[in-house]
Amino acid sequence: MSTPTTTVRPMGNAVRQGLRRGGRELHQTATTRQDLISNLVWLVGLLAPLYTLRDNDLAGTGMSVAGFLLPSMMSMCVAFNGMLGLTQQLIAERQDGTLLRLKALPHGMPSYLIGKIVNVAGIVLIACAAVTFLGIAMLPDVSAGDTGIWLGLAWVLPLGLLALLPVGAILGSLIDSPRNIGLVMVPMFALASVSGIFYPASQLPVWLQHVAEVFPLYWLGLAARAALLPDSAVAAEIGESWRHWETVGVLGLWAVAGLLLAPAVLRRAARRESGSTMAGRREEALKRSV
Structure with missing residues (x-):
């Protein structure tokens, strides 16, 4: 019969391995010019309309x-460069045999997932910091001295990442080819359009408001607006309230569900990987290149 100590120890080892793996990947990304440019070049597209x-x-x-x-x-x-960024990485590393190699390693799947979350979360937080500081520099109505901004972002960004990144891992485990990433992109843009990202969700039909409230993107956007916008902006929100406790509850539920489900889905994807599968993918890639 296993004791609590023997049960907890493997999970602790997986967490430590994952943190080390994620730290190494983040350091490599931050110190490699090509990786850094590819991850941050989109900031120009984000900041151009602000300017x-x-x-x-x-x-x-x-x-x-x-x-x-x-x-x-x-x-x-957070949604596109975090969640979809992780999706793309997992699809690519399934293609190149990374998951196949991890099957033979102790704690391979959990530590891999934790490492990927650490790496992608670090990149997204760096990008969000750049957006915030540059936005403050160019916008007179956003002040760096407003402690409410930093307190609000300090809890919503980590919680939003924990809610969305496991979803990206699940999608990356289910989608077989990078060419199918559009199957996620189109619904994501549709969801963003009803989640108050581009215009107030309160102006939408009530049934669409309820659809948006099921997903974490709406609550992430709501909390970000609560942190960065003046109190008067709450009049444009559903119920004219920032609904902080509901935000914590919904994002927390998505985070817990995702962190419990993602490792199982990832293990299932790894079990489907084999040498013959890899050979078939290489053959298909060669046929497309001819």
């Missing part, structure tokens, strides 16, 4: 259009 709209006032709010867009940019950063 061009910095002098345009949003009617009836007393703030600029760019200031209103800043939390939306940050939410999109």
Whole structure:
């Protein structure tokens, strides 16, 4: 009969291995010029509209259009560069045989997943910090001295990442080819359009509001707006409330469910990997290149 000590020890080893793996990958990304550029070049696309709209006032709010867009940019950063970034990495590493090799290692799957979450989360947090600091520098209605901004972001970004990154891992375990990533991109843009990212969700039909409230992207965007926008902006939200406790509850549920489900889905994907599967993929790739 196993004791609590023997049960906990393997999980502790997996966590330590995952943290070390994620730290090494993050260091490699941060110190490799090509990797750094490929991960941060999209910041230009995010910041360009903030710069061009910095002098345009949003009617009836007393703030600029760019200031209103800043939390939306940050939410999109977490969703697309975090969740979808992890999805793309897992698809690529299934293709190159990484999961096949991990099957033979002790604690291979859990430590791999933890490492990927640490790596991608680190990249996203660096990008969000850059967006925030540059947004503050160019927007007069966002102040670096407002402690509410930093306190709000300090809890919503980690919780949002924990809610979304396991979903990215699950999608990366289920999608067989990088060519099928569009199957995720299109629904993600549709979900963003009803989640208050581009315009207030309170203006949508009630049934669409309820659909948006099921998914973590809406709550991430709501919390980001609560942190970065003035209190008067709450009038545009559903129920005219920032709903902090509901945000913590929904994001927390997604995080717990994802962290419990993702390792099982990843192990199932690894079991399907074999030498013959890898050979078949190489043959298909050669046929497409001819």
